[in-house]
Amino acid sequence: MSRIEVTHLDRKGTPNWGALTGRLLGLILGLAPLLVFMSVFFFWPLWNVLWTSFQDNYGKFSFENYGEVFQEPYLTAFKNSIGLGLISAVTSSIPGAILAYLIESRGGERLRRLVASVSSVLANTGGVPLAFMFIAAFGMEGSATLFLKLLGINIYSGDFTLFSFAGIVFVYTYFQIPMMVIVFSPAIHGIRNEWQEAARSLGASRLQFWKNIGLPLIFPSFIAAFLLLFASAFSAFATARAMSSGTIALVPLMIGNLVDGNVLAEQMNLGKALAMGMVIVSALAMIPYLVIQRRAARWQK
């Protein structure tokens, strides 16, 4: 990549102005608009969150807001949100991984394509309509509830309700399992038959192959997918808002309440500190996810 610098100079060492202006023009047209756009609508708002989170109500520098974050009810909200992210990642990643494995290893080309396109549709179904769909299906009088009752399964025999922690996890699986299938399938697809054959011919059993080659290869991808699911459930807002109507303390919902002004004026920058907390938790999951995905992609091709 760095050899490009050399091409700006011709043999005598004078700059090749044509190539240089061409490159500059490219940078200006190709990169500058993106940078300007992101600065105004992305970096500037985030910078604003960062600095006002360190201000008290009179605009003075203070750690007060961050002190609040570790007080109740916000501490519980963080615990709940992280718990929701983890539980929902566990409940979606395992079935998703099994499904991806079965489809990639045993499914035909047609089935693989069908699953890929259905998954990419479902993975993008979030938000309010999803919540209402589940309320219609699995609510007390929901059609699916009644249908399952006919089959002898009463989902309301225990203390399950859709408007609880378990209910939210249940709804999230609807887009998280497909998300897992999308992200994890390339890892399984990447394990080549030749490797299995090579291991076989060197005398490895099926079990040995998976233990020593297969699993170590797909494990990082599994972790990456898990982190993605965690981050998506941790920061999801719309579905949780529509379902819980504020009965469960989750950080995004609390920030929503603060923004809506249902609070005392002295807490105006508290929401910013909570948002920074979310950014940190989310970055801790998403950055390793992106790094692992990048590295894993090298052999998945």
Added chain:
Amino acid sequence: MRRLRLGSIPLYIAVAISGIYVLLPLLSAGEFSLRQPATHNYGLEHYNWFIENPDFVHYLWLSLGLALGAAAILLVLLVPTAIWLNLGGSNVRGLVEFLTLLPLVIPVVALAIGAQTSLPEFAQTNEFVLSFMYAILAMPYAYRTLDTGLKAVPLKTITEAARGLGAGWLRTIVLVVTPVVRSTVLSALFMTLALSLGEFTLTSLLHWDTFTTWVTTMSQSNILGAIALSVFSLVGVFVLLMLIGLFVKPASNQVSLEEE
């Protein structure tokens, strides 16, 4: 022959379970939305209710307009950049990839709370600011779609060939580049539309009303109507996203974020 293999049984079971799991909520919600509690019959009462509601058309058009705005902004911004990078024009590819992925790392709620207080006055009083914000949110997906699609065609070779055969830049762009990138650009467009149409978090936190927030407001007075609306919009978005499948080649038919 493969149908008879015992090894495939777990696959069939898994596919059957998944199929039921995907379809059951959808069909149940569809059934629920056709119920008419007053007469214990099925009918289109709740669908008629929202179709006759003037707000429905108003908010649907508004959401469509905002989504189209977001798609236009994003395509104007990203298509030239993606083409430029795929022509081998620069060594900033890594930087662009990093930048376009960033919105994925930041929770939408955090961006919303920042946008609420930091955007300039004119942006805060004009709902088209949402188009710009939607463009930010859809950027990781749209850029990936564009980049993956463009990588699959030998863009550099064919433009050089066109130039070598005497075509000017304009001719090359219109007759060679455009047809090649069309399907990729269309799938990025649909992706952005689908994401923007369903956006709720940012919209509600910035106190604007669009189709999705209107559905939520309506649910408080008419839950059955809101369910009918949800079924309508889910089916609409499904159709939109399925269209992507028609334009994208199977290998890149996914929103995954891995490097090629």
